[in-house]
Amino acid sequence: MMAFIPPRLRKPAGIAMAGVVFAAAWLVRGGPLWWVAIPALVAAPARAMYLYWGGGQDTDAGALAGSRADERQQLLSLQSRALACNLAVIAAFIGLTVAIAVKAAWWWPFLVILGVAGLGYLFGLLNYGVTEAGTPDDVDAGHQTRSPVNS
Amino acid sequence: MTSCGTGVREQRTQRGLSQAELATALGVSRQTVISIEGGRYLPSLPLAFAIARFFDLTVDKMFDPDDEEAGA
Numbered sequence: 001m002m003a004f005i006p007p008r009l010r011k012p013a014g015i016a017m018a019g020v021v022f023a024a025a026w027l028v029r030g031g032p033l034w035w036v037a038i039p040a041l042v043a044a045p046a047r048a049m050y051l052y053w054g055g056g057q058d059t060d061a062g063a064l065a066g067s068r069a070d071e072r073q074q075l076l077s078l079q080s081r082a083l084a085c086n087l088a089v090i091a092a093f094i095g096l097t098v099a100i101a102v103k104a105a106w107w108w109p110f111l112v113i114l115g116v117a118g119l120g121y122l123f124g125l126l127n128y129g130v131t132e133a134g135t136p137d138d139v140d141a142g143h144q145t146r147s148p149v150n151s
Numbered sequence: 152m153t154s155c156g157t158g159v160r161e162q163r164t165q166r167g168l169s170q171a172e173l174a175t176a177l178g179v180s181r182q183t184v185i186s187i188e189g190g191r192y193l194p195s196l197p198l199a200f201a202i203a204r205f206f207d208l209t210v211d212k213m214f215d216p217d218d219e220e221a222g223a
Contacts, residue, residue, distance in 0.1 A: 070180050072194075073182075
């Protein structure tokens, strides 16, 4: 689906869509805080426009915003996301520990975050080939290799 | 310590290319060329081969940090 959207528009479009969904959630919720949908609807397009502008800049951040990152920039993004995920997991663990200690009823969202992160990590290991151990070279060669220690 | 990117900088300047021109030729960003030349980023094997091929050299000649003649 993303292939139909020009690269420079992908992240701004995602932000705008997330803003609309977030605003819709506040409207559906109703009540006295329905007006939170208004700043959400204002902030999301503003952020999207900023990202679109940034996507045209000749910088690493611009390349990431414009979805035209090369291998080094993709690695930077990957490392940053990994760091963000680690911090989120640490924060969720602290939150869970505190919630349990004070006998709060809001402990379970932290557990959900930890569970999703853990499952995501396991899925990543499986998806990116941790199970592909390959065959030993003696099997490939059709004969037993000798260890220099034993020979 | 000899930087792995020194050879890239030497070859580029010898050919009178700008970092932006080399980046365009390799299909990477100018910032990545700067990082490689500064020794802050080691390129992937495909990119290392592309750089070596672009300069008509071998990868070890371009990136061997122990080779005093690297890039020369």
